[in-house]
Amino acid sequence: MAHDRRALVLNAIVQDYVKTGEPVGSRVVVERHRLGVSPATVRNDMAALEEQGLIAQPHTSAGRVPTDAGYRKFVDQIAELKPLTRGERAAIEKMLSEAVDLDDVIARSVRLLASITDQVAVVQYPSLRRTAVRHIELVPLSETRALVVIITDAGRVEQRIVTTESGLSDEQFATLRATLNEEISDHQLAELPDALTRVEARLPDELRPAARTVGRALEDTLRNEAEERVVVAGTANLTRYDIDFERTIYPILDAIEEQVVLLRMLAHKEDGLHVGIGSENVSDAFSETSVVSTNYVGADQQTVARLGIIGPTRMDYPATMSSVYAVAKYLSDILSAN
Known part of the structure; x- marks a missing residue:
């Protein structure tokens, strides 16, 4: 019973502190959240939560604020995401x-995410x-x-001009095009050498040099463009919060x-929604921030x-978790439909 009540007290402290930015006292918890117990009982619960490292008292005689561990406990207890409004979904x-x-959809996604969360948004290119x-x-x-x-299954389009050793007729170009697509479609960069070998094996001798030329251009283009990159929007949103510029915001910027730092921050072995809180994040620059991220999919x-x-x-x-999930879902739907 006490354990369940302390979970409610922790949730109340997190919710009130997020709204007000002020330490939360026992009387406020009782009045706002109607737990059906006295302020003295809540103070005892607060003492227990403080011993567990879930809340802290920033000043003597002040209320309590959540610690990173307290936020983690709170996040781990979220069973369902808060649904977006009909207007938010339509927008x-x-x-x-x-x-x-693709460039346009990525640019729109990062601006949209920054706008609806009032946070710094980061979107990794496919x-x-x-x-x-x-x-x-x-x-x-x-x-x-x-x-x-x-053209890739994520909507990326790359181009390269090639010169063949000998002239080809329109019919020969058509044969080469058809064979390339039959063998290479749905294959990733690492699988291309074997696919290109099959292309050459199927073609007549006179088309094999052209196939090798196109194959080299294909591999070079994909290899050169394979560098991971991210786009960012909403850095000005950092000024919305009571954060020390010299000590916190400048390192974040x-x-x-x-x-590389942003890519490490987004990298997770498992798909799905992930929340990194404070010291859990990969860089000391993000030690006073939380990072909410998820994956999106292609065709x-x-x-x-x-x-x-x-x-x-x-x-x-x-x-925030709902917004991140929703934008990822719509982005996945668009890329899957292409």
Whole structure:
């Protein structure tokens, strides 16, 4: 019984501190949350929670504030995500559905996430190391030159002009195009060498040099573009919170400039919603922040990248988690439909 009540007291302290930014006292907990016990009982519960390291008293005679461990306990008890309003869902769907290409949908997603959470938003580009080739188009420019257009299952489009050793007719270009697509479609970068070997084996001798030329261009393009990168929006949202600029915000801004740091921050072995709180985060720069992130998927329902937000530990976790999940879901739906 006492254990259940202490969980309610901890939840009350987290919720009130998130709303007000002020330490929460026992009388406030009793009055606002109607726990059916006296302030003295709540003070005893607070003492027990403090001994467990879940709350702390910043000043003598002051109320309590959650610690990182307290926030972790609170987050781990969230059984269901807070649903977005109909208006929020419609706004997300409308903004993302109007995107014209992958760059546009990523840019819209990061701005949208920053806007609806009032936090710093981070979206990782779909990695060509994890995405597969959906289609290859060969556009003849002359008998010996062609434009190679590579389309991935995550919607990325890459182009390269190649020059063949000998001239090819339109019919030969068509044969090469068809064979490439039959063998290479749905294969990732690491699988391309074997697929290209099968392409050569199927083609007549006169087309094999051209197939090797296109194959090298394909591998080089994907390898060069496979570098992981992220986009960021909403850094100005850091000024909304009572955070020390010199000690906290400046290190965060420096860390946000480092792509490697952001990629490490988003990297998780398992898919799904993840919340990193304070010292749990990979960089000391984020030791006073929380990072809420999740994965999004491509056409084959396989994870292609992650997105998330960086904000103060004093955040509305249920609402933030719901927003991150919702944007990832709509982004996945758009990429899957392409």
